[in-house]
Structure formats: structure tokens, C-alpha cells
Amino acid sequence: MNGTRQYTDFFNDVRDTLYARSCDVMNAQREMALARFESLGFPTRKTERYKYTDAGLDFEPDYGIALSTLTDELPKYCHRICNAPIDVTPYYNSIADRNDAVVCLNTMLSVDTLLVYIPRNTRPEHPIQISNILKGDNDTMVNRRLLVVMEEGAEADIIITDHAVNDSRFLTNQVIEAFASENSHLNIYEIEETHLLCTRYSNVYIHESRNASVRHTSLSLFNGHTRNTCNVQLASEGSEVNLNGCVIADKMQRVDNNTRIEHLVPHCTSNELYKYVLDDSATGAFAGIVYVSEGAQKTSSAMTNANLCATDSARMYTQPMLEIYADDVKCSHGSTVGQLGEDALFYMMQRGIGIDEARLLLKSAFITEVVETIPLEPLRDRLHFQVDKRLRGELSKCEGCKLCK
Amino acid sequence: MAESNDFLHNVADKDYEYGFTTDVDTEIIDKGLSEDVVRLISKKKGEPDWLLEFRLQAYRYWVEQKQPEWGHLNMPEIDYQDISYYADPTKSGNSGKSGEIDPELMKTFDKLGIPLEERMALAGTAVDAVMDSVSVKTTFRDKLREMGIIFMSISEAVREHPDLVREYLGSVVPYRDNYFAALNSAVFSDGSFVYIPKGVRCPMELSTYFRINARGTGQFERTLIVCDDDGYVSYLEGCTAPMRDENQLHAAIVEIVVKENAEVKYSTVQNWYPGDKNGKGGVLNLVTKRGHLRGANSRLSWTQVETGSAITWKYPSCVLSGDNSQAEFYSVAVTNNFQQADTGTKMIHIGRNTKSTIISKGISAGRSQNSYRGLVKVASSAQGARNYSSCDSLLLGSKCGAHTFPYMDVKNSSAIVEHEATTSKISEEQLFYCQQRGINTEDAVSLIVNGYAKDVINKLPMEFAVEAQKLLGVSLEGAVG
Numbered sequence: 111m112n113g114t115r116q117y118t119d120f121f122n123d124v125r126d127t128l129y130a131r132s133c134d135v136m137n138a139q140r141e142m143a144l145a146r147f148e149s150l151g152f153p154t155r156k157t158e159r160y161k162y163t164d165a166g167l168d169f170e171p172d173y174g175i176a177l178s179t180l181t182d183e184l185p186k187y188c189h190r191i192c193n194a195p196i197d198v199t200p201y202y203n204s205i206a207d208r209n210d211a212v213v214c215l216n217t218m219l220s221v222d223t224l225l226v227y228i229p230r231n232t233r234p235e236h237p238i239q240i241s242n243i244l245k246g247d248n249d250t251m252v253n254r255r256l257l258v259v260m261e262e263g264a265e266a267d268i269i270i271t272d273h274a275v276n277d278s279r280f281l282t283n284q285v286i287e288a289f290a291s292e293n294s295h296l297n298i299y300e301i302e303e304t305h306l307l308c309t310r311y312s313n314v315y316i317h318e319s320r321n322a323s324v325r326h327t328s329l330s331l332f333n334g335h336t337r338n339t340c341n342v343q344l345a346s347e348g349s350e351v352n353l354n355g356c357v358i359a360d361k362m363q364r365v366d367n368n369t370r371i372e373h374l375v376p377h378c379t380s381n382e383l384y385k386y387v388l389d390d391s392a393t394g395a396f397a398g399i400v401y402v403s404e405g406a407q408k409t410s411s412a413m414t415n416a417n418l419c420a421t422d423s424a425r426m427y428t429q430p431m432l433e434i435y436a437d438d439v440k441c442s443h444g445s446t447v448g449q450l451g452e453d454a455l456f457y458m459m460q461r462g463i464g465i466d467e468a469r470l471l472l473k474s475a476f477i478t479e480v481v482e483t484i485p486l487e488p489l490r491d492r493l494h495f496q497v498d499k500r501l502r503g504e505l506s507k508c509e510g511c512k513l514c515k
Numbered sequence: 516m517a518e519s520n521d522f523l524h525n526v527a528d529k530d531y532e533y534g535f536t537t538d539v540d541t542e543i544i545d546k547g548l549s550e551d552v553v554r555l556i557s558k559k560k561g562e563p564d565w566l567l568e569f570r571l572q573a574y575r576y577w578v579e580q581k582q583p584e585w586g587h588l589n590m591p592e593i594d595y596q597d598i599s600y601y602a603d604p605t606k607s608g609n610s611g612k613s614g615e616i617d618p619e620l621m622k623t624f625d626k627l628g629i630p631l632e633e634r635m636a637l638a639g640t641a642v643d644a645v646m647d648s649v650s651v652k653t654t655f656r657d658k659l660r661e662m663g664i665i666f667m668s669i670s671e672a673v674r675e676h677p678d679l680v681r682e683y684l685g686s687v688v689p690y691r692d693n694y695f696a697a698l699n700s701a702v703f704s705d706g707s708f709v710y711i712p713k714g715v716r717c718p719m720e721l722s723t724y725f726r727i728n729a730r731g732t733g734q735f736e737r738t739l740i741v742c743d744d745d746g747y748v749s750y751l752e753g754c755t756a757p758m759r760d761e762n763q764l765h766a767a768i769v770e771i772v773v774k775e776n777a778e779v780k781y782s783t784v785q786n787w788y789p790g791d792k793n794g795k796g797g798v799l800n801l802v803t804k805r806g807h808l809r810g811a812n813s814r815l816s817w818t819q820v821e822t823g824s825a826i827t828w829k830y831p832s833c834v835l836s837g838d839n840s841q842a843e844f845y846s847v848a849v850t851n852n853f854q855q856a857d858t859g860t861k862m863i864h865i866g867r868n869t870k871s872t873i874i875s876k877g878i879s880a881g882r883s884q885n886s887y888r889g890l891v892k893v894a895s896s897a898q899g900a901r902n903y904s905s906c907d908s909l910l911l912g913s914k915c916g917a918h919t920f921p922y923m924d925v926k927n928s929s930a931i932v933e934h935e936a937t938t939s940k941i942s943e944e945q946l947f948y949c950q951q952r953g954i955n956t957e958d959a960v961s962l963i964v965n966g967y968a969k970d971v972i973n974k975l976p977m978e979f980a981v982e983a984q985k986l987l988g989v990s991l992e993g994a995v996g
Contacts, residue, residue, distance in 0.1 A: 422927055429920070431920045439910070
């Protein structure tokens, strides 16, 4: 396939530079990743998990590939993987899916990895914010890698934001691996506010040990094409995971969220809530699977996906799935696609609220359910504000931008 | 508790009730599949050229295809050359005069509770009895004929009403639809043909009883139901097979055409041989069923009780093209031992204000795997489409699996699509409540399961509902304890 060819050729061209700039932990995986990538090729829509996103098409354009490294001066708890305070070999690329060509591509081409390491029983004073700013006059592809290691009893909030400052096309391929040890608490928030020409592939892998709890919240406020996956292994008893997400999409935007939660042992809990508001010709997709393996008794799992389609050209694909091999479980999922309630709209109009404002209020209330799940108060307030602005079409990002006018 | 377990095991070891074989001379063609076999089947049935051409086209298409593997099933490999594609038990030497049925066959159907003598029949049900590849007898034909209703085997319909058959055959499920549809289109043998003329309400339940008897054969029946404007028909289908160590293939097609204001109810109680306790043998039930709601205000409802078959892979579907058309799907799928089921429905909304309801209840026990897979698709033309789906799974035993794979594709802003599903085991509170009142575990479970499946069983015609309820009991006995 032509698409994979340009990446393997590029890899062969810059192999030496890559190896020189990076370190052993990462270099050790490259050739394997290359071999897997070549044999797999980009997934087509015939691959079940890529049913709603054509990866081949997204990776086809000729992007310049950035090979920059992180600076050495990083805030507390953050490290370049080359200067890691711990041995990261058991972690790096250990839970990422080796059968996903997009992940392999990242393993092949990532130059540096940001390691967030929270030692035993530590709680950073402030949340850790990682801002990814896409900048460049030419079309650029970025391979990003993040590794989070939480030791026993550690707690952390990590906020990851995506921005683009130029009108160029950007392609981001991100892989996050997070390990939550016993009794640790990890909150990851991902907020995407880029522009219509940005394509984002994000693959998140989370591994939880005994009594760990992880919350992953993904907010796609503005984007071009986005494909997020979140894969969680509940590998020890008493662990808990909450996956929440909201999507606001209009124009030709496309957002595909794909989640997989594996209950491998008894007494684990998972909750999922994803909400979409689709306008204009936006396409939304949600596919979530909860897998309960044999013997994983007393599993409790709930999945909800609710969607608003505001126009006839907006499309929503939803696929909430359960795969269960244990009997003493409580698993449920619910999914709806609908539109704003006529009664509610009428009620507000009766009271002198214009139709546009009424619609806005309802949409905002719909999304609020997801934002409200965020425990971090300042972030929650900020997001309420952002969501409201986004729905009004006045996102701060939009000022001075000519892209979609 | 130990005592009740003993009791349970006794019942569980009970054999499949319909597992006997009938000893009749059956004309079986040689095993294998080729263009010649397709021609031979067509010749044996004395078919016109257009039908042979249809079969050949399907065969040529099938040869190019590969068997799909996306089902959540662990399928034994099927050797398509090791199956005989035509077996005719009516060609025995015993029946001297034509038109007379071999007494052995009569006995078989009597034993199955399907009397072929009209005077003995249950009031209000006309039966088309199909054994292996041939329809043995269709009852009440003449009475129905008076009202203009055509109810006969499809082979006869090809001879007597070629225009009707030609118009509708393959119009709902084209031979290119899928691998098994292509196979069936190439080699299909008997099945029923029903035509309800304009404005006629069929006064009795029509029913087809399918029986696989001969060894080493597969059954490829084809059913076609056409209900013209303002018509109504309720159609039942039942099936059984003898116990054999080998897997037998059953790949059928059911096509239903529903026109303006017409209503069709299609009910199935599927009780093919499920294989033994160790998962050996059993019928592979790979069926394509689809209804096309062509007219405005048309209605179609599928009701199925699936208790048999080693593997069930089928999705009775509805294409709602007519405005205001309504479709329903009610299903209870029970799997025990090593049975596997991947079943559900597809609702394709095309017309305006179309409505569909899906109620699916899965019950898995033993080491079985039970999956619901469904698609609700709303085209952009389907203004005001409405769908409600609910699929619940009940797990009895820690070795079984229950899975749900619903797909929803919505392309219209005025559509409302809802899906909900739960998976759980029988609630301890409910069990405890029953036991407190002196109902033993076995009866309590049966009570709860029947209550759970009630939504679906209530939709079945009376006689079937009774049978289905009994089947539920038998299929699950031994699963609790």
C-alpha cells in the first residue's frame, strides 16, 4: 500500500537520526514496530474497531514529520524518558496494542516520551497540565508519546490540552500508556481545541492494579477528524474506572470514540458516559465494549451514550457492546439518538426565550452532565464557560481565524 | 439442596425428545456440489429454465465467495462437498399410487404432533409438512383456495403460479445477499409459498413443519410469503431433527413481502437437534430471513423462540420502505451445554414515520455462548422514524457467556432511536422470595425464567405459546443448581 510505504521509507531515511536522538528503551521497540506496521498496513473500515474511521485515508497525505525532542527542563514529576528516575522498560510499549498499525507507527517514529512519574503516596500540589501546541507553516505530522506511572497510593490530575496556532494541516498520532498501582488515583483530562484541518489519532491504554481508580475524560470541543480509543484493563480486584466524554461537532467535523474495558478479575467497577451534540454535516461515532472474562464475578458496569442530532445531514453511529463470560454480574448499557425536546423548547419560548437561545440552553444542559463529572473545580468552571462559548460559536480560538468562514 | 440437584441432573440427562429417525426409503443424490448437481436438482423438480438460470447464477456467485467469519461463533469447518443436497423421502416404493403418503411418514409426523389428516388437525391451522428436501403434504389447501389464498410448497407454486413466484423470488433476499443466501439460492429444495390476495384475512394459522431425517444431508428450504394490500396472515414455523453425531447444515431463506395496509405475523419455534451434552453433533442453523414492508401502513412482526441448534446464526430483518409501516421483533434465545447463538435483527428505516420495536431476551446456561447482534439504520429519508430496542440477557451458570453487539446508524435528525440492555443472573431476592413461600429452587427458577420471557411468549399464537413454554422448561432444566 502506498500509504504505509511513505512512512517506512521515511523511517529508513531517518533511522540513524532517530536512534541517535532517542534512547535505548524506545529504540529497542522500533524494528519490531516497523515489522508489525509493514505486515499490518493501515486498518481499513473492514476492521471492526475502525468501522467508522478510514485510517488509510487520514494518513495518506504527505505530511512533514516532526522529529523534535522534549527540553531537558521539565517541571516536577515530569521527565524525559531518557532521564527516567525509574526503570521504564517494564512499562514502555507493554500495554499498547501491537496489532494496531497506528500504534506501531507511533512506536516506530516517536523520538521522545514524556514520563509522568508519581512516587509512592505522593500527591502533587497542583494538577499537571500538558499543552500540546501545533505550530508550523507546513503540513506536519507529530508522534507523541506519554507514559504515566503511578506508584502505590499516588494521586494525580493530568490535564492534556491540544491547540493549533497555524492554519496548516496537522496530523497528531498520540499514544498514552498509564499504569495505576495499588490504591492510586489518576485523573486524566483531554481537551481538544484545534481546527478543521487537524486530524488526531489518540490511543490510550490504562492498566489498573488493586483498588486503583482512574478517571479519563475526553472533551472534543473543536477539531477536524478525531479518532480516540481508550483501553482499560482492570487487572486486580477492587479497581474502578470512569470514562467520560463529550463531543461538540459541526460543519464537516468527525469524531470517533472507541473504548474497550476489560474486567479480568472479580469485584471491579466501570462506568462510562459519552454525549454528542452534532450539527451541520458532522459525523459522530461511538463504539464501546465491556468485556467480562470468565470468573470476573461481581462485576458492575454501566455504559451510557446519548446523542443529539440537530440536522438531517449529521450522522451518528453508535455501538454499545457487552461481551460477558461470567454470571454473577450486573452490566447494562443504554444508547439513544434523538433531538431537542419540543416541549422543553416550547416551554422556554412561551416564557419569552428566543428559539436559538432555547436550543442553546438545552444543548448546554445536555453536555453539562459530562462536565459535571469533573471533580476538579476550577477546570469544571472553565469548561462550563468553554462549552457555552463553543455552542455559541464564539470559541476564543475562532477570533481572527479564517478557516471556517 | 443435594436432593434437588439429583432431581435436576435426572431431568437434564433427558434426551432430546424428537431425536428419533424414520426408516423410509429416501432417494438421496450423491454428495457434493457442482453445477451438475444444481442442474440435477432443478431437473428432479421439473423446473422451468428461468429458475435453473437463477440457481446457476447463484451457484457461480457462491463459488467465488468465502464463508464469513465475523460471527461470535466457534464454527466447525463445513465441508460443502460432503453434503448431499437433495433427499426425497416420498419416492419410496411403499406408496403405490401417486398422491398417497407413505404410512411411515404419516407416523413420523403424528409422532411429532403434526397430524396430516385434516380431520385430526388442530382446528384453525393449515400445515405444510416438509421432510428433508420435499414437501410431504399441505393440508387445507382447497379450503384456502376458495378464498383465493395460495398455500402450497414452493415447488408446486413454481409449476402452478410461475408468474407470482418469478416476480417475488429473490426480490427481498437477492442471491448476492450473503454467502449462505447464495448457497440456498443455488440448491434450495422445498419450502412454503403463501399468497394472500387483496383484502383477504387468512382465517386460519398457516404453518410449516420442517424435519431433517436423512443422514449426511442438509436442508435448504425456501419460504416466500406475499401479502397483498389489506391482507392478513399469521404464519408459524416449527422444526426438529434426529440426533446424529455429525453436524447437519440447515441454510434457509425466508422472504416476506408486505403491501399496503397488510399485516404479517411470522412465528418460529426452532428446536433443531442441539447436539449432545459434550457439544457433539447438532444442526448448524444459518438462515437469512427478511421482510420487506413495501406498502404504506404495512406491519410485520417476527417472533422467535430459539431453543435448538448447535449453532444459530440468523437475523430476521425488516426493511421499512412504506410510510408509517411498523415492524416488531420479539425473540427468546435459549442456549445450554455447548450451544452457540449469534442472533438478532436488522431494522432498516427508509419510509417516513416508520416504527420498529425490538425485544430480545437471551438466556444462557451450561457452557453456551449467546449473542445479540442488531442493526437499526435510519436513512436520511426516514423522517420521524422511531425505534425502541431492549435486549436483556440472563446468565445461569458461571461458564456461559452473554454478549450484546447493537449497531445504530442514524442519518436523520427527527429520528428517535433508543437502545438499552442489561445482563445479570437471576436475582437472589426473587429466588429467596419464592423459596420463602415454599416454592423449591427448580420451580422458582422456571417461574422467573418464564416471567422473564413472557413479553415474547405472549406474542406467539396460543398453541405455540404452550409448546414454547414447555421447551423453555426442558432446555433449561439441569442448568440451575
